[in-house]
Amino acid sequence: QWHFVESGGDLVQPGGSLTLSCAASGFPFDSHAIGWFRQAPGKGREAVSCIEPPNGRTYYMDSAKGRFTISRDPAKKMVFLQMSSLKPEDSAIYYCGSRGPDCVFTMTNPPPRGGQGTPVTVSS
Numbered sequence: 001q002w003h004f005v006e007s008g009g010d011l012v013q014p015g016g017s018l019t020l021s022c023a024a025s026g027f028p029f030d031s032h033a034i035g036w037f038r039q040a041p042g043k044g045r046e047a048v049s050c051i052e053p054p055n056g057r058t059y060y061m062d063s064a065k066g067r068f069t070i071s072r073d074p075a076k077k078m079v080f081l082q083m084s085s086l087k088p089e090d091s092a093i094y095y096c097g098s099r100g101p102d103c104v105f106t107m108t109n110p111p112p113r114g115g116q117g118t119p120v121t122v123s124s
Contacts, residue, residue: 002026002114004096009118012086020081020118022096029077030054033103036070036081037110038092038120047107048094049081059103063089086122093117 008020024034035050049070050059058070069082079096095117099106 002098004115006095006115006118009094009120011121011123013124014087014122016086016122017082017084018086018120020083020094020120022079022081024077024079024096024098027098030074031101032098033101033106034072034079034096034098035103035106035110036079036094036096037113038090038094039113039117040092043092045110045112046092047110050103050107051079052103053101057103059107061107083120086120088122091120091122093119 003026005023010018012018030053033050033052036048037045038048039045048061048064049068051070051072060068067085072079095113097111099109099111
């Protein structure tokens with residue numbers, strides 16, 4: 001059974017930085033694209049970023065380009081999202097997930113949040 005545990009969310013001031021972590025288990029990590037998604041209250045799921053095996057190709061939503069960096073540690077089966085220059089509109093519950101080996105499919109079909117996610121609040 002696919003299992004994701006997210007951590008690292010916090011309250012941060014506009015312009016600040018955070019690094020989110022995702023621990024994945026229950027499936028072949030090395031053959032699956034892992035994405036970060038977010039959902040703000042009253043809004044739908046948004047695909048933020050994704051990293052694809054085997055070469056680690058990365059994808060970002062337009063508003064994240066230049067501010068966010070996704071990375072992965074296959075040995076630890078973890079994926080990270082470094083976020084900088086945070087804006088109030090980045091506030092949401094962030095979670096990770098996968099739809100298989102392809103980031104384009106994963107990002108255009110955001111999976112439902114399986115666990116708690118991790119809350120990010122950007123506010124002064």
